[in-house]
Amino acid sequence: MSDFDAIDSLLAGVGPKAKLPAPEIRKELRERAQLSKAEVARALEVSPSTVTAWEKDRDPVGETRTKYAYLLDGLAAKFATGTAPVTPPAATEPTVAQAPAAADAPTLSPVPEEGGEGDEVEVLAAPEPCVLCGHPAAHRVAGFAQHLDPAACQTTPAVPPARPATTLVQPEAAPVRKPAARTSRTTARPSERSQGPARRAFQEPSGPVDLIGQAVQAALAEHHGDVDAATAVLLKRAIPDAMRLLDETRKGARYDVIAHPWIPDILKKQTSRGADQIWEARPKWTRHELPPGRHEVTALDINGAYLSALKTHLPLGQLEHSAGLPHDRRRAGVHLITPPVWEHEAVLPNPIGQRDEPGPLWVTEPTLRLLLRLSGPKYGLCAPPEIHESYTSGATENLLEKFRIALKDARDTAIEQGDEVTLEYVKAMYSKFVSTMGESNYNRELYRPDWMHIVRSQAFSNLWLKALKAHDEGLTVVRAMGTDELHVIGDWRSVFPEGRGVTEVKVKDTYTAGTDTTEHTETEGEG
Structure with a gap:
């Protein structure tokens, strides 16, 4: 961070802040509107894990806070949240009858996670490629399109696909001491090892690297080819963009990650x-x-x-x-x-x-x-x-590793093509990612x-x-x-x-x- 970035951060924190309801009310409003965390996250340009944190014990800052408050105010205007009970999750989950495109699919239910909330399932208006097999899927789980029926994954018809892991699994507000998972590639159960082909299906290097390329092209287009202006904008966005890249490269990953654990x-x-x-x-x-x-x-x-x-x-x-x-x-x-x-x-x-x-x-x-x-x-x-x-x-x-390789590939390509904008952007992404994952106000998604x-x-x-x-x-x-x-x-x-x-x-x-x-x-x- 430059001195001016630090000053901008201080100035952003001065003055009135948008008021937010209590975390439990935020969650209630979202569930009443039958909105998934992934939908809210996409609208606010954050990750689903960030929405989870906002509904527990953390608050957004800056312009994101203003946008989130605006969303919650709009939902509050539609629903009387003062006395009405929260609709049970089972009632808010879409059913097969609501999805003509998936009429033969089983009834939807949350996918359980270790030590966390269930993954949210939403019906897609149009099919999207499954993160496990790449074929069209009618549902999205924890923000990732995939088949709910294991048999529908065409690359592994006989083996159930692995439970999708959201990139950053938030812990409960109170510290919980529990045995640490020791699963590794060498100690995985036979059923996990048999899922290798399905997990390789989404390891396409072009996907994450395209996120970087698209961001650079959009910045250049927005500033009419002004290299200095585009670079300045990209450097300011380096941290949230790095977190989105991390989410992309963690799709279908074997390991869940606690993003805000108890710290000694x-x-x-x-x-x-x-x-x-x-x-x-x-x-x-x-x-x-x-x-x-x-x-x-x-x-x-x-x-x-x-x-x-x-x-x-x-x-x-x-x-x-x-x-x-x-x-x-x-x-x-x-x-x-x-x-x-x-x-x-x-x-x-x-x-x-x-x-x-x-x-x-x-x-x-x-x-x-x-x-x-x-x-x-x-x-x-x-x-x-x-x-x-x-x-x-x-x-x-x-x-x-996938996150590192995506950044490395983008860096190598930028050097080969003499693309200094992308090179400086990528350098900022990995250097700021490392420097802000500790006690930093610049990165609220990972502590x-x-x-x-x-x-x-x-x-x-x-x-x-x-x-x-x-x-x-x-x-x-x-x-x-x-x-x-x-x-x-x-x-x-x-x-x-x-x-x-x-x-x-x-x-x-x-x-x-x-x-x-x-x-x-x-x-x-x-x-």
Whole structure:
């Protein structure tokens, strides 16, 4: 966020706000009008999970709040909500008789979800492609078109399709501690594994990428081809557009996600402008002594550091506390550890970053996994860290993989075509997505400070591993900073591919460093 964005946010919050009824009244109004959350979400250009949050304990802000208040005022004018009871959900759900196009379909009912409300089912005026098989479907479940009858999914006639998972499943208002789901691709039940072909049916790379392309074309058309004006508009929309892209790429996903879970105090800011207790292990290291002589140093820029870091082990559900247990690779979260002594500071940065004070500290999953890896028999660079306690949940490394690939593909295409508008838009989408998923007023749909720390730490871990690779390949590592800056001496092109892709590096700067030992010796002799 720029300083002006922050000021705009402050100005937007000054002045009278549109009045909203209590959350339970909001839900009652919507149900009386027989409107699904998906319909309201589309009208207000938000996700269905956001509407769920508004009907529980959260309020919209800015222009969205004004639009939502206008909708609720209009519904209140149509229905007397003061004393009349809420219509039971079963009565508000459309039935087969109301849908001539699906006269032979079974009676509609909500699809249950773990720990949440049932998915909403609506009858479509015109059939839409099913997210599982791609063939026309007459109903939409949780905002996604699909067949209610498993036999109607033509790609898997003998296997019931998996329950559609809304991208962001909101928890109840009060914290609920429950066992975390540990389902993974390697531990899935046989019936889940058999659904692979159906789940692959919607993995079309053109879909999510088209969302990005359509947004860019619309912005350019709106501003009559003015590149600067279109880019400015797209950058302001980067966060909500990233969340919509996330929803699109999570269609039919195997895992449900809790978007606003209970968070332990260690993940909460200690003061309004302060930080929480999590240490991200950000590299900030410069080599103390260079080899004798003058050297040409190349500062390498690591492309798409945060984009690559989206592939990391993320906890799915609410974090649960444990103490005295060994590390479980099927889970992820944050851990209180005593880090090992690092004896290679002269040639490589400490994997936990520059930390002056000794003793235990809270680190994220990528940092712990890096330390465990370096303490293993392959490297043997340090002792294992001592784990005191942890907050973890069942995890997967592929939670954001489709989202990452969609952004990567759009980025690659933009670079190939010299499309700077799309390139800046995509960069803003993934960088702001990472920076606002914690305690931020810019993103109300996702509150996962644990994810934010984990993704950032993964970027730092990736940079550290590049430093290790450079060292192992005979380069002299001079500096490692943040997520994307690595300074080396030597033939780096034999180690790292050069380019603008996310698996490549580019030259940021070159300079000379060191001491000319010949001149230094001659000067000493003359004295």
